[in-house]
Amino acid sequence: MPIATVNPANGETLKTYEAMGEEEIERRLQLAEATFRTYRTTTFVDRGRLLIQAANLLDADQEDIARVMTTEMGKPIKQARAEAAKCAKAMRWYAERAEGLLADEEPADSDVKDSGASRVRVRYRPLGPVLAVMPWNFPLWQVMRFAAPALMAGNVGLLKHSSNVPQTALYIEDLFHRAGYTEGCFQTLLIGAGQVDDILRDERVKAATLTGSEPAGRAVASTAGEMIKKTVLELGGSDPYVVMPSADIDRAAQIAVTARVQNNGQSCIAAKRFIVHTDVYDAFADRFVEGMKALVVGDPMLDETDVGPLSSEQGRTDLEELVDDAGRSGATVLCGGHRLRRPELPGWYYPPTVLADITREMRIHREEAFGPVATLYRASDLDEAVLIANDSPFGLSSNVWTRDEAEVDRFVRDLEAGSVYVNGMTASHPAFPFGGVKRSGFGRELSGHGIREFCNITTVWQGA
């Protein structure tokens, strides 16, 4: 894939970039290593000051960077502004808390004594240059939620961003430089996917984090495994959204629409499979379909737009194929659907779609639908709802709607996912761990768990 900005709202190529060659990559790796040697010795106060400055600059740039993101990948402009604001919030969150999150830990006195020590401490030390392979869907947020904790922990970052968001990738590097970070603290590598493997194998790169597709995750994890390097993987999701009879059905249906179409339906934590108790199935389905039909699909630069184009023609083709496959196997299209009903706009649009009568044989039951397409399932009771919810290779997040605390306990006990959101939709927050199980990946981002992922957790044992 060429490194280029191609506007998904009209297919126009606006800017192309040459991939960096071996010499430039070598220069940047050397710089990362050299910078780490000194940056690792800076104080939390110094690091926090830099990160707050970057957050302030980002706030000032909000409208400009929002427009760049929308131009590069098509998200509605209001959501792009919110993404920039969320990044600044996470940067401040880590700037203010990293020292506490990484404070030395002291084991219990009895254990210290038992080990024969006079004192034992656990210290979180940085690892070194970390390679971040990031996706286009939240082009600023995905990077910042790695960069903010990594930089606060004393690591330095190397970014391989998705090839369709080069201007956003370059903006992030520039943002950190303008904030006062030395050049090697955070560098964007404009490279193709084929150049990642060599960089990951380089001894100077100590760890990697990847958010993206399962094949990309598998490739990075397998090289990292061979090289014995730590990785965090955040891959796909096909999150369940379970609605039980005691729920507020109007609200559950209203939030379901947002949960499915946020970011034009291209979010790993978007609710994708709607599993509804048979007693409230019809009521929920009517309201949900009504909400999906009412969405404004159109130019993502307009404030009134709810759903813009998909990020690429291939992305739309993939989604169409999933929907067509379901249709051929007997799914009922409650709204939206196949390409003939695609809105007649020049870009890569796809209409908000709801499919019912889903069976296990359909590809859409097992695969992630990366676009505004929802699948509806009917469950006869809680046990069946859990069975359907867990019948997926993915386990990123989950959503349940019920006012019955016993049911909440059952869902929390049994759902195979990295989080359970009750009476609300999944939304990442700097303070809460984010990540999944099964083929959604491993490791956690955000919170104290996220910042400790790329630390050398060091036991310091002192004798008498």
Ligand SMILES: O=CCCC(=O)O
């Ligand atoms: O695509 C997955 C990440 C979405 C988010 O953190 O809000």
